[in-house]
Amino acid sequence: MSASIIVLVEHLKGNIPEISYEMLGVARKIADASGGKVYALIAGKGSSALATGLGAADVALVLEDSSADVMNDDVLIEALKQAINEKQATLVLVGCTNISFGIGTRLALRSGMPFINWVKDIKTTEGEMVVTSALFGGKVLSDIVLKDKKGILGILSGVFPPDAGKIAKQPSIEHIAKPEIKSKITFRSLMEPKAGDIDISRMDVLVSVGRGIQSPDNIPLAEELANALGGAVSSSRPVVDQGWLPLTRQVGKSGMNVSPELYLALGISGAPEHYEGMKGAKLVVAINTDPKAPIFDFAHYGAVVDCLEIIELLKEEIQKRKGTQ
Amino acid sequence: MNAYVLIKMAPDPVEELDIANDGKSLNAEFIRFKSGDPDEHSIEQALLLKEKNGGKVTVVALDAPEVDDVLYTALAKGVDRAVKISLDQTQLGSVATAQAFASFFQKEGISSDTLIMPGTQAIDDIEGETGALLAEMLALPYIGVVSGITLTNGGAKAVVVKEFSSGLRGEYEVELPAVLGIQSAEKPPRYVPVAKIRAVMKTAKIETVDLSEPDKAKILEIERMYKPEVAGRAQILEGDVKEIAAKLAEIFAERGII
Numbered sequence: 001m002s003a004s005i006i007v008l009v010e011h012l013k014g015n016i017p018e019i020s021y022e023m024l025g026v027a028r029k030i031a032d033a034s035g036g037k038v039y040a041l042i043a044g045k046g047s048s049a050l051a052t053g054l055g056a057a058d059v060a061l062v063l064e065d066s067s068a069d070v071m072n073d074d075v076l077i078e079a080l081k082q083a084i085n086e087k088q089a090t091l092v093l094v095g096c097t098n099i100s101f102g103i104g105t106r107l108a109l110r111s112g113m114p115f116i117n118w119v120k121d122i123k124t125t126e127g128e129m130v131v132t133s134a135l136f137g138g139k140v141l142s143d144i145v146l147k148d149k150k151g152i153l154g155i156l157s158g159v160f161p162p163d164a165g166k167i168a169k170q171p172s173i174e175h176i177a178k179p180e181i182k183s184k185i186t187f188r189s190l191m192e193p194k195a196g197d198i199d200i201s202r203m204d205v206l207v208s209v210g211r212g213i214q215s216p217d218n219i220p221l222a223e224e225l226a227n228a229l230g231g232a233v234s235s236s237r238p239v240v241d242q243g244w245l246p247l248t249r250q251v252g253k254s255g256m257n258v259s260p261e262l263y264l265a266l267g268i269s270g271a272p273e274h275y276e277g278m279k280g281a282k283l284v285v286a287i288n289t290d291p292k293a294p295i296f297d298f299a300h301y302g303a304v305v306d307c308l309e310i311i312e313l314l315k316e317e318i319q320k321r322k323g324t325q
Numbered sequence: 326m327n328a329y330v331l332i333k334m335a336p337d338p339v340e341e342l343d344i345a346n347d348g349k350s351l352n353a354e355f356i357r358f359k360s361g362d363p364d365e366h367s368i369e370q371a372l373l374l375k376e377k378n379g380g381k382v383t384v385v386a387l388d389a390p391e392v393d394d395v396l397y398t399a400l401a402k403g404v405d406r407a408v409k410i411s412l413d414q415t416q417l418g419s420v421a422t423a424q425a426f427a428s429f430f431q432k433e434g435i436s437s438d439t440l441i442m443p444g445t446q447a448i449d450d451i452e453g454e455t456g457a458l459l460a461e462m463l464a465l466p467y468i469g470v471v472s473g474i475t476l477t478n479g480g481a482k483a484v485v486v487k488e489f490s491s492g493l494r495g496e497y498e499v500e501l502p503a504v505l506g507i508q509s510a511e512k513p514p515r516y517v518p519v520a521k522i523r524a525v526m527k528t529a530k531i532e533t534v535d536l537s538e539p540d541k542a543k544i545l546e547i548e549r550m551y552k553p554e555v556a557g558r559a560q561i562l563e564g565d566v567k568e569i570a571a572k573l574a575e576i577f578a579e580r581g582i583i
């Protein structure tokens with residue numbers, strides 16, 4: 001059976017994020033293996049212009065809507081449903097992202113296809129498709145077999161190569177009409193991040209603290225270490241959610257993307273949502289008491305010790321080397 | 326305002342997550358259940374809304390290990406009502422869970438000021454987001470990854486902040502009744518002393534609601550569950566803490582970081 005795959009392409013402020021190319025790349029691979037087709041669905045203001053860059057798809061389905069900086073989900077789901085019917089789609093790929101959150105599940109109910117979340121791998125054989133879902137922040141993997149190779153998959157960021165989805169050719173463009181849906185939700189405005197004291201996305205060194213830092217009283221210790229290293233303190237989400245640091249310091253899916261020379265992670269488990277924001281770091285060093293913490297899978301150096309025990313010592317060693325002690 | 330917070334008990338990943346002998350599920354022996362962070366934030370957000378606008382907050386959960394503790398804690402924090410649905414949560418997938426909640430809300434009745442607040446997402450499910458599924462089943466509007474809610478138009482509408490990426494957020498207006506998947510509250514969840522929870526356990530009551538089993542417990546079957554092979558990219562530094570600190574300083578110096 002040849003695959004007919006729809007990829008939901010995201011865009012915000014005129015930019016298409018890497019995840020969309022990652023999905024296009026894996027869709028291309030599956031389609032080529034089965035002699036199928038890839039459709040890239042893109043909707044909202046500026047879609048027509050952006051669609052020309054989606055060369056990994058055979059066809060771009062374009063729902064241009066100059067009034068929608070961010071497309072209404074209800075309209076988008078209906079457009080996807082119509083596209084599934086029309087193109088006899090067997091697979092639909094949506095990003096496991098905040099923007100696309102909740103689309104896959106609702107589309108599943110409307111289309112009768114199953115939805116699988118947190119997809120990390122897709123393997124196709126003659127007879128079936130095995131989809132791997134990463135649960136518990138990547139600590140446990142589950143394989144699900146799709147016998148008819150049909151499904152809606154929520155794809156994790158950063159697991160498929162984006163370059164495979166960047167092909168320098170133009171897809172053929174098919175404009176689609178905006179479904180007539182009366183939504184009870186209106187998008188009002190885009191809110192820029194509040195200018196923080198420090199822009200962590202520009203720092204060369206980040207000392208990043210997670211739940212393992214245990215108490216707000218320990219944040220100053222991390223600050224001192226960061227000072228010694230000439231950097232700043234960033235954090236994972238729970239630290240911000242508990243009010244220990246401002247939102248401007250959060251790294252990850254909902255926070256900032258950072259790409260420092262050194263990312264020193266203290267007591268961070270390395271959930272996919274966190275990894276997403278720090279995957280650009282050149283050198284990752286992880287300190288974690290759990291030898292099985294997922295962060296060790298992508299850190300360059302690691303130590304299985306208590307971060308509270310090492311902070312002070314590390315600061316001293318650094319000061320010694322810098323001759324500032 | 327008539328707010329409902331949905332609480333899900335999920336295995337705490339801080340504990341060892343062991344695979345059971347069937348190779349398809351977690352070894353129940355070692356699991357400790359806890360409510361997710363988003364659910365805790367959802368309780369907080371509902372209480373903040375109540376403090377500002379008045380109204381009522383109900384917490385609802387399916388039956389699961391340790392769930393009573395979480396429900397009593399919510400009562401101690403100031404929630405008005407705690408309801409437990411007599412279906413075993415651990416046997417149901419997200420779609421079946423959403424079906425159970427849909428019939429619960431049909432029984433309860435949905436008023437023009439109803440706000441259903443599940444957490445955005447739990448970490449243990451393959452089938453997707455219960456909140457979005459529930460909204461679809463009840464034909465209500467849904468917004469997920471919410472980190473702020475202000476009621477407007479005398480409680481007929483809500484202005485909602487949704488997180489996007491790179492610190493960007495979007496502001497939306499939504500008509501009530503609605504389902505809002507909460508990611509974080511405007512303030513960190515409040516603390517409640519154990520003594521107060523104990524006192525509440527003596528005086529307050531958890532209501533139980535009986536519902537019939539949904540048609541299909543799970544849409545998808547897990548074929549195999551396993552631990553990821555640790556790619557082991559990290560070079561693990563050995564030694565005592567002081568030696569490790571010295572090694573790290575050396576690595577930083579070699580790389581020209583210090």
Ligand SMILES: Cc1cc2nc3c(=O)[nH]c(=O)nc-3n(C[C@H](O)[C@H](O)[C@H](O)COP(=O)(O)OP(=O)(O)OC[C@H]3O[C@@H](n4cnc5c(N)ncnc54)[C@H](O)[C@@H]3O)c2cc1C
Pocket residue numbers: 098137209210211212213235236237238239250251252253254255256266267268269270271272273274277287288289290293305306307308445446470508
């Ligand atoms: C829609 C959505 C968006 C999200 N966005 C983000 C985001 O932008 N950024 C983000 O970070 N997360 C985000 N998350 C949350 C993410 O899934 C994880 O829950 C979070 O990253 C975990 O943070 P953590 O590693 O600090 O905590 P945990 O996962 O609890 O890990 C703490 C770690 O510290 C270790 N530890 C404990 N004590 C010590 C000690 N004394 N010394 C050393 N190590 C110790 C433990 O072994 C553990 O590995 C999002 C989730 C969702 C659903």
Ligand SMILES: Nc1ncnc2c1ncn2[C@@H]1O[C@H](COP(=O)(O)O)[C@@H](O)[C@H]1O
Pocket residue numbers: 330331332333334361363364385386387414419422442443444445446447448449450453454455456
């Ligand atoms: N069995 C359940 N009982 C109560 N609430 C649930 C249940 N399953 C899911 N939820 C709610 O839906 C949210 C998202 O969970 P999930 O769909 O599992 O990602 C949770 O944070 C809960 O608020």
